[in-house]
Amino acid sequence: MDQESVQIVVETLKEEGIDLVVMLPEEPTFALTEAVRRDPYFTSITVAGEGNGIAFCAGAALGGRKCLFVTGVAGLLVASWALAQVGMVYGIPILIMASYRGDMGDHSGIPGSQLLMFKQVAEPLLTALRIPYRVVSQKETLKRTVREANFACHDYGSPIVLLLTGEVLW
Amino acid sequence: MKRYDCLKLLAPMVDEHMFTVTSLSGNTAMWSNLRPDGANFFGWNMGLCVPFALGLSVAFPKRKVIALDSDGSLMVDTSSLITLADVNPSNLVVLVFDNQSYARMGPTATARAANLEEIAHGAGIGKTATIHTLEEFSATVKQALEEPGPHFFVVKVEPDRGRIKGDPHRTYGRAMKEFFVAAVRRHPDWKGE
Numbered sequence: 001m002d003q004e005s006v007q008i009v010v011e012t013l014k015e016e017g018i019d020l021v022v023m024l025p026e027e028p029t030f031a032l033t034e035a036v037r038r039d040p041y042f043t044s045i046t047v048a049g050e051g052n053g054i055a056f057c058a059g060a061a062l063g064g065r066k067c068l069f070v071t072g073v074a075g076l077l078v079a080s081w082a083l084a085q086v087g088m089v090y091g092i093p094i095l096i097m098a099s100y101r102g103d104m105g106d107h108s109g110i111p112g113s114q115l116l117m118f119k120q121v122a123e124p125l126l127t128a129l130r131i132p133y134r135v136v137s138q139k140e141t142l143k144r145t146v147r148e149a150n151f152a153c154h155d156y157g158s159p160i161v162l163l164l165t166g167e168v169l170w
Numbered sequence: 171m172k173r174y175d176c177l178k179l180l181a182p183m184v185d186e187h188m189f190t191v192t193s194l195s196g197n198t199a200m201w202s203n204l205r206p207d208g209a210n211f212f213g214w215n216m217g218l219c220v221p222f223a224l225g226l227s228v229a230f231p232k233r234k235v236i237a238l239d240s241d242g243s244l245m246v247d248t249s250s251l252i253t254l255a256d257v258n259p260s261n262l263v264v265l266v267f268d269n270q271s272y273a274r275m276g277p278t279a280t281a282r283a284a285n286l287e288e289i290a291h292g293a294g295i296g297k298t299a300t301i302h303t304l305e306e307f308s309a310t311v312k313q314a315l316e317e318p319g320p321h322f323f324v325v326k327v328e329p330d331r332g333r334i335k336g337d338p339h340r341t342y343g344r345a346m347k348e349f350f351v352a353a354v355r356r357h358p359d360w361k362g363e
Contacts, residue, residue, distance in 0.1 A: 020228070045228070045257060049249035052221035055214070056253065059191075059222040062211075062351060063229025064362020082218055090347045 001031040001099075001169045005139055009097070010035055012146045013068060018095070019043060020060055020067035022053050027108065028099035028169045029070050050079035054159075058082075058092045066150075072099040073118040076125060076161065083129050086159055093153040096161045097146075100135065105166035126161055133161040136168055171304060173267050173327040174200050174334065177238075179308050180265075181205055183315055187357065188234045191223040195240035197267060199336035209353040212341040217247025220254060220264055227259040230359050234261050234315055241268040241280045248289055251322070255294030260318035264290075265311070271329045290322040300324040 001009075009032055013021070022045045023033045037044045047053035050071055057069050076083070076098055086092045101110070102118025126133045132152065136145050145162060153160040173196055181204040184190065190205065192198045194215035202212055214222050223237035244250075244266055254262065270281035280286060287300045297314070301307050301323055314321040339345050354360060 043228070045253075047221075047249075048252035048256070049247060051217060051247055052224075052250035052253050055218040055221035055250075056225035056228075058218075059225025059227075060229050061225075062347075062354060063226045064354070064360055065225075065229045081216060085214070085218060089343060091344055092347070 001029055001164075003031065005142060005168050006031050006035050008139065008142045009146060010039065012143045014041060016066065016147060016150050018066040018068050018150065020045070020065045021070060022047060022057050022060075022067060023070040024048075024050055024053060024075055026072045026075070026099065028072060028101065029097070029164075033070055050075040051082040054079045054082035054086055054094065057094045058086045058090070061092055061094055067094070069094060069096045070098075071096065073101045073122045077121065080125060080129065083131060083159060087129055087131050091157040092159070093157055094159040095150050095153050096159055098161055098163055099169055100163040100165045103163075103165045107166075122163065131159050131161055132156060133163055135163045135165060137165040139168055142168060171302065171307070171325075171327050173197070173269065173325075173330060175304055176267070176307050176325055176327065177201055177204055179304060180311060183312055184208075184236065187359075188236060189223075189226055189230065190236045190238060191219055191226065192238040193219040193240045193243040195243065195267070195273075196330045196334065197238040197240060198341050199334045201238055202336035202341045203334065206337075206340065207353070209350060209357060211350045212336070212346055215243050217243060217250060219243055221247075221250040223264070224250070224254050224257060224259065224262060227262040228257065230357070231259070231261055232359060234263060235259075237262065237264045239264060239266045241266060241270065241278050241286060242272050244286060245278065245284070248293070251290050251293035251295060254320060254322075259320055262320040263311070263314045264320070264322045266322075266324050267327050268324050269327050269329045274329075287322070287324045295320060295322045298322045300326060302326050
């Protein structure tokens, strides 16, 4: 993630009072998670698995903490059981930011067959899990989208995923 | 040792300001009968009980959070123990009721070689024990509720015979969650909106 996007996200999280960031570091969002980890405003939690990261956020959110989970498409796949429970069964609001691995323009060097798999499953997975999502591909709309997603996840009573494309990440 | 006997010993130790989280096992029905009111989240399964309790413990750092998990559930995602050790919350107590079986559907790996206490210890949790008797249970859990943790205990129990039923409205799904949310929002330490 480039520094301009990192700055926008960090600034918006602070404006929204989101001070708990849960992550399993991955390359496209590393600059963001590293910035959060170094900023004393935030409590940052690094989890060992995405499923337990989602469940952790669920506990923290129902306990009144405003939190963000940062992951990628692979993490959403790993966490799909937890997302089904948190979203469809219990309706717990969690804001999730995920790098859209496999989207056109992903030049990260991952083999093309993996990128294609990410592209093919990402949005159908979220649709199957009934999780509202938005593809964010313009820096100009990043701040507004984060704010609106944070409001909407509480309003809906549901996790919400923001899929960040290369235009925002690189 | 029977799970229900352990839970009956636990119930009077849990004060009104503590939080409990259960796995979807005998723990849910039994605990709902023993502590029907208060901040109880019932019925997480397949690996989600411990990490949910961990998130809650971060939200309420001055209150004890008790996770009542079970062997089959925890084994789905033992990486949550690594996360627990890394976060290292002083207020979390994990009790894994290990009946060494998937309900009435045969043994889990803990009936053979798997040792959940050693897995937890290897994950980095310092205060672990395996409990075999009611006397040990009573003394160990009482101490854990009075001292900083995190604590992780494997409680060896017999497979449950017969079913104890809980009120499904209070123990499952969104209705249960709303009871939990209401209790959490009444809590004196609540700082949410």
